[in-house]
Every structure is written in structure tokens, then in C-alpha cells.
Amino acid sequence: MLLVLGVVLAVIGQGLGGYVQAKNEARDEASAVTPSGQFKGIMDVTRRGRQFESYRGIRYAEPPVGNLMFQPPKLMVKYDGVVNATAEGPYCPQPTEPGTYVDEDCLTINVHTPVKSARSKPLPVIVYMHSGGFYAGSGRSDIAGPHYLLDRDVVLATINYRLGSLGFLSTGDELAPGNNGFKDQVAALRWVRDNIAGFGGDPHSVTITGCSAGASSVMLHMISPMSEGLFHRAISMSWSPVDKAPLRSDMNDLAVKQARLLNCPTDSSKAIIDCLKTKSWKELGDSLDSFAEFAYDPIGIWLPIIEKDFGQERFLTMQPLDAIKEGKIHAVPYIISQTKDEFFWKAYTILENSTLTNQMNEEWDRVAPIAFMLPTTNRNNAVRQLKQAYLHDKPLTNSTESADGLGKLYGDSVIGFSVHRLANLMSRHSGQPVWYAEFDYTGNHSHYENPVTKKPTGAAHHDDLIYIFSLRAVFPDIGRDGPDAEMVDRMTALWYNMARYGDPNPRGDQPELKGVHWPRMTPQKRTYLSLDKTFSLRENLKEDRFQVWEKLYPISY
Structure with a gap:
């Protein structure tokens, strides 16, 4: 819930279903032809004044409505007539402000590409999977805008996928095996494979990227049998599916909870699904906040599951930890990162509310597992040791000391430790280079x-996105000059290098990265790049803090 109320919903609420176009945007028509059909787009302009073609709101799968509700997506393979791709598609169902464009027919992709005259050869493709905890967010241009990256010679595709119960309902049987939101992403990648050449992109040079829920998705595609051959490099920012405990094989408890929230029977999977299909997408989307168990926690609700085999095409067939260690992954060059402060601000939502502070103090053993997403294994020991390690066994107060400790505990438990674990595993077992970074x-x-x-x-959760995408629903565009502009140039240069070379390091044609040398991470030398004002090299990212987690939830690396 936190991601909705604290970050993503703020973005959507301020977006009000769209954004104000930059005054200097050109509105001439753009066109593209692919094996699937013809597309009419618009012309747009980057922050440095470069014109590009923008195709928005393209359905990459059949509308997931009616009989396709709670079912895997059906890829769009042929379009009738010329597709009007001049306007944004909707947000997938989630709580939003009045007036926001939301609809269950939301499986859309945006494609942004340099103008035809600037494309002398097929360009590397970047596909972005949005953040939002698998229950919020969007790939729309108001919160994943192309106006920075399209100063580079890349094709950018941003996607929507189903969220919450509509995307991740999993009863653990053939009626709802689960992972449909991830299967939406696979359908989008297949659409890119089949169509991106018509927009000037190289289908043999696809970099999948994502932040938070999208970052976890990226790693899962490296494991999924459904995603093989659909991408060639990867970037994960601030989350990982390799965490404190193995993934589950269903989330039937959430299906039951969703049913009860909408007054549906819960005596069987069929009863749950049949009833939920009679509910509107708005009822399903707007019920999100009722999944909270303490304040706006837990941050993570719907998660990937290991699908049981009912004859369906399965997105996940084995645990990520096992897949990585056994080399059963689609290994590609990989950037992994987290921000310095991640969810530090979550502490303020507790400490500035005396009721919540008192509740966390008085009911620590009950609240801590919810807030910090602790598995049932070793739970009693964990809540005691974490309180000692981060809070020094002191009661929470509205003070700098409590805010620092609680903020780090939130950030490490939800994001930091899982990213640490992923980087250390991949640097050992991938067979392809891994680069590790902290956005600071x-x-x-x-x-x-x-x-x-x-x-x-x-440097909060999502803050690295500010320098990669225009986020017009929330922040003004960054201009051409000043420290923020320099950070945009540096961050987009790293992504551009990764997309075209499979290596983020500069090759002499980027003065903004002069002097940058980013070595691969190895088990023996765990170097990472601090994405700060100087792009400095450091070692052993937050490992002093992660020692307590390693002892509580040990694995063999």
C-alpha cells in the first residue's frame, strides 16, 4: 500500500489522466508499418530539442475483459486498419484521483523512436517495466516519459501490465495458476520481438529494464522459460525476487481476502472467481487499501509464485535462488542497483503519528513482521535481533535517532537486502558480467x-528514475544546464551504453562520462559505483548492515 499512497498514487493523482504537453512540442503526424499492422503516431521533442516519433496506447494484447478476465493474455498479432497511436492508454485499475483515465482494457505499449531520417541502421531497444509493487503505477508517458532517453539513439518501449488481483490472483489450482501480470509482460516482449523493427528498433538488441516491481520482474524474466530469447541485456533498479524466503506456490489467502472485501463466497476457487468476475474493475482496483494490516503496510502484497503444472504455459517453474545457482537462467549482461536511502521516509509516517508510534512500540512482535515483510521462519528471533541491530532496543520516539534507525530498517528489509543478495548471487553464477551501483x-x-x-x-526509492525519465505528472522537466541536467546526461549515457554495447562503460564518445571506469562486481572484490556527483567507486555496499539479515536467513552463495 505504501507505494500507492506514498509515491505512485501521488504521481497518478497529480497526473489526472494526462499531462500538459511541452509548449514547443511538434504535433505533426508520424507513421510506422510492422508485420502486425500500420500505426499513426505523433511527433514530439526531447529536452535538448531533438524531434522524435511517439506511438502511444497501442494494445499489445486483447482486452483482458469478460472471459479473458483472470486469464493469460492473448497477443495481438494483426490489427485492422490504421491503429491510432496518438493518445495515452489508461492506467490499469488501482486507486486514483477522480478524473484519472483508468480502465481494465489497459494492456498497452508506448513506443518512442528517433525520426526516420535519424535512423541509418536498426537501433538498440530499451523496454521499461514500471514500478508500483505490482498494484500501482503505469508505463504511460506522464510517469515514464521519453524526453531524456530519446536524446540518445535508442528506441524506448514502456508497458502496462495488469495489477493487483486482476493481474496476480492465484488460487493454486487450474482456475487461477497465477502470474498473469508477468505473462502480460512476456506478451509485450513478444510484441516487441515481432514489431519493433517497424519502429526502427533492433529486435536482436533488447535491454529489459525496471524499477522496484519492474526490477524484480526483470530478474524473473531471466529465469522464466517463457522469456527465453526475448532480451539481450538487463537493468534492475531497487528490488529483487531473491529475498528472505522462497517464493510460494499460490496466494490463495489474498484471493480469499479479495473475495471477502467484495462480499463474495470463499468456499471454493470457483466460487471466488465466478463472483469476482461479476464485480467491476473499479471495485477490484479501489479495494486495494483494504489489504493493509498496519498503517499502510505491508508494502509488498502480490508477489510472484512458482506455478503448479496444470498443462498451462508457466511463467515460473522453479525457485529463483535454485535457478541462479544451477545456472538455469537466460544470463545476459546485467546492471543491479539500489538507492542510498530507499524507504527512509517511511519512518516519518510512523513517528509523526503518535498512535502508530505507540502501536509499534507496544505490539512490536505483531507489527514488525507486517512492516518489514518477515517470513514465518525464525520470526520471533528476527523481531528481537532487528530491534537491537537497528533501534538499539530503544523505544521509538519522534526523534532523529529513531527516524534514522527505523528508516534504514524499512529500506533494508523491503529493498536493500534482496538487492544485495541478488548482486552477490549473480556475480558468482551468471557467467555474464554484473555491475553493481548505489544511487546517491x-x-x-x-x-x-x-x-x-x-x-x-x-536519495529515496524511485529517485533514480527522475534522471532517466521525464515525470511530468509530478516534476517539471529538467533543463539543459545545472547539476540535475548533468545527472540526466550521465544516467542516460550509462543506459545508452548498456543498450548498445552490453557494457555501461564509456568508449570515448561521451564527455559526460569522462574518467568513469565501472568494473564488474566479483565475489572477491565487491566493487560498486556510487552514482553521486562524482561517480565514485566503493566496495562492500551496506554489508555491515546486512550481516544481521544473513545470519537470520542464511543461504549458501
């Missing part, structure tokens, strides 16, 4: 800004 830059804006000063106070 605080600019003019942040997804958490002090409510009094209106200024950023750290």
Missing part, C-alpha cells in the same frame, strides 16, 4: 520532500 544523488526534487522546507532530504 540528491537534486532539486525527490519522491520524498520535507513537508516544511519542500526540499529533498535523501
Whole structure:
């Protein structure tokens, strides 16, 4: 829930279903032809004044409505007539402000590409999978805008996928094996494979990228048998599916909870699904906040599951940990990162509310597993040791000391430790290079800004996105000059290099990366690049803090 109320819903609420076009945008018509059909788009302009073609709101799969509700997606293979791709598609169902464009017919893709005259050869493709905890967010241009990356010679595709119960309902039987939201992503990647050449992209040079839920998705595609051959490099920012405990084989408890919230029977999977199909997408989407168990926690609700075999095409067939260690992955060059402060601001939602502070103090053993997403294994020991390690066994107060400890505990438990674990596993077993990074830059804006000063106070979860995508629903575009502009140039240069070379390091044609040398991470030398003002090299990212987690949830690396 936190991602909705604290970050993503703020984005959507301010977006109100669209964004104000930049005054200097050209609105001439663009066109593309692929084996699937013809597409009419618009012309747009980057922050540096480069014109590009933009195709928005293209359905990549049949509308997941009616009989296709709670079913795997059906790929669009042929379009009738010329597809009007001049306007954004909707957000997938989730809580939003009145007036926001939301609909269950939301399986859309946006494609942005340099103008035809600037494309002398097929260009590398970047596919972005959005953040939002698998229950919020979008690939729309108001929160995943192309106006920075399209200053580079790349084709950018951003996608929507079904969220919440509509995307991840899993009863553990043939009626709802699960993972449909991930299968939507696979359908989008297959659409890219089949169609991207018509937009100037190289289907043999696809980099999949994502933040938070999207970052976890990226790693899962490296494991999924459904995704083999659909991509060639990868970037994961701030989450991982390799965490404190193995993935489950169903989330039937969430299916039951969803049914009860909408007054549906719960005596069988069939009864649940038959009843939920009679409910509107708005009822399903708007019920999200009722999944909270303490304040706005847990942050993670719907998660990937290991599908049982009912004869269906399965997205996940084995545990990510086992797949990595056994080499049963689609290994590609890989960038893994987290931000310095991740969910530090989550502490303020507790400490600035005396009721929540008292509740967490008095019911620590009950609340901590919810807030920090702790598995049942070793739970009693975990809540005690984490309180000692992060809070020094002191009661929470509205103080700097409590905010620092609680903020780090939230960030490490939800994001940091899983990313640490993924980087260390992949650097040992991938067979392809792994680069590790920490985003540690605080600019003019942040997804958490002090409510009094209106200024950023750290490098929060999602803040790296500010320098890769235009986020017009929330922040003004970054201009051409100043420290924030320099960070945009550097971040997009890294992504561009990764997309064209499979290596983020510069090759002499990028003055913005002059002096940058980013070595691969190895088990013996766990070097990472601090994405700060100087792009400095450091070692052993947050490993002093992660020791307690390694002892609580040990694995063999």
C-alpha cells in the first residue's frame, strides 16, 4: 500500500489522466508499418530539442475483459486498419484521483523512436517495466516519459501490465495458476520481438529494464522459460525476487481476502472467481487499501509464485535462488542497483503519528513482521535481533535517532537486502558480467520532500528514475544546464551504453562520462559505483548492515 499512497498514487493523482504537453512540442503526424499492422503516431521533442516519433496506447494484447478476465493474455498479432497511436492508454485499475483515465482494457505499449531520417541502421531497444509493487503505477508517458532517453539513439518501449488481483490472483489450482501480470509482460516482449523493427528498433538488441516491481520482474524474466530469447541485456533498479524466503506456490489467502472485501463466497476457487468476475474493475482496483494490516503496510502484497503444472504455459517453474545457482537462467549482461536511502521516509509516517508510534512500540512482535515483510521462519528471533541491530532496543520516539534507525530498517528489509543478495548471487553464477551501483544523488526534487522546507532530504526509492525519465505528472522537466541536467546526461549515457554495447562503460564518445571506469562486481572484490556527483567507486555496499539479515536467513552463495 505504501507505494500507492506514498509515491505512485501521488504521481497518478497529480497526473489526472494526462499531462500538459511541452509548449514547443511538434504535433505533426508520424507513421510506422510492422508485420502486425500500420500505426499513426505523433511527433514530439526531447529536452535538448531533438524531434522524435511517439506511438502511444497501442494494445499489445486483447482486452483482458469478460472471459479473458483472470486469464493469460492473448497477443495481438494483426490489427485492422490504421491503429491510432496518438493518445495515452489508461492506467490499469488501482486507486486514483477522480478524473484519472483508468480502465481494465489497459494492456498497452508506448513506443518512442528517433525520426526516420535519424535512423541509418536498426537501433538498440530499451523496454521499461514500471514500478508500483505490482498494484500501482503505469508505463504511460506522464510517469515514464521519453524526453531524456530519446536524446540518445535508442528506441524506448514502456508497458502496462495488469495489477493487483486482476493481474496476480492465484488460487493454486487450474482456475487461477497465477502470474498473469508477468505473462502480460512476456506478451509485450513478444510484441516487441515481432514489431519493433517497424519502429526502427533492433529486435536482436533488447535491454529489459525496471524499477522496484519492474526490477524484480526483470530478474524473473531471466529465469522464466517463457522469456527465453526475448532480451539481450538487463537493468534492475531497487528490488529483487531473491529475498528472505522462497517464493510460494499460490496466494490463495489474498484471493480469499479479495473475495471477502467484495462480499463474495470463499468456499471454493470457483466460487471466488465466478463472483469476482461479476464485480467491476473499479471495485477490484479501489479495494486495494483494504489489504493493509498496519498503517499502510505491508508494502509488498502480490508477489510472484512458482506455478503448479496444470498443462498451462508457466511463467515460473522453479525457485529463483535454485535457478541462479544451477545456472538455469537466460544470463545476459546485467546492471543491479539500489538507492542510498530507499524507504527512509517511511519512518516519518510512523513517528509523526503518535498512535502508530505507540502501536509499534507496544505490539512490536505483531507489527514488525507486517512492516518489514518477515517470513514465518525464525520470526520471533528476527523481531528481537532487528530491534537491537537497528533501534538499539530503544523505544521509538519522534526523534532523529529513531527516524534514522527505523528508516534504514524499512529500506533494508523491503529493498536493500534482496538487492544485495541478488548482486552477490549473480556475480558468482551468471557467467555474464554484473555491475553493481548505489544511487546517491540528491537534486532539486525527490519522491520524498520535507513537508516544511519542500526540499529533498535523501536519495529515496524511485529517485533514480527522475534522471532517466521525464515525470511530468509530478516534476517539471529538467533543463539543459545545472547539476540535475548533468545527472540526466550521465544516467542516460550509462543506459545508452548498456543498450548498445552490453557494457555501461564509456568508449570515448561521451564527455559526460569522462574518467568513469565501472568494473564488474566479483565475489572477491565487491566493487560498486556510487552514482553521486562524482561517480565514485566503493566496495562492500551496506554489508555491515546486512550481516544481521544473513545470519537470520542464511543461504549458501
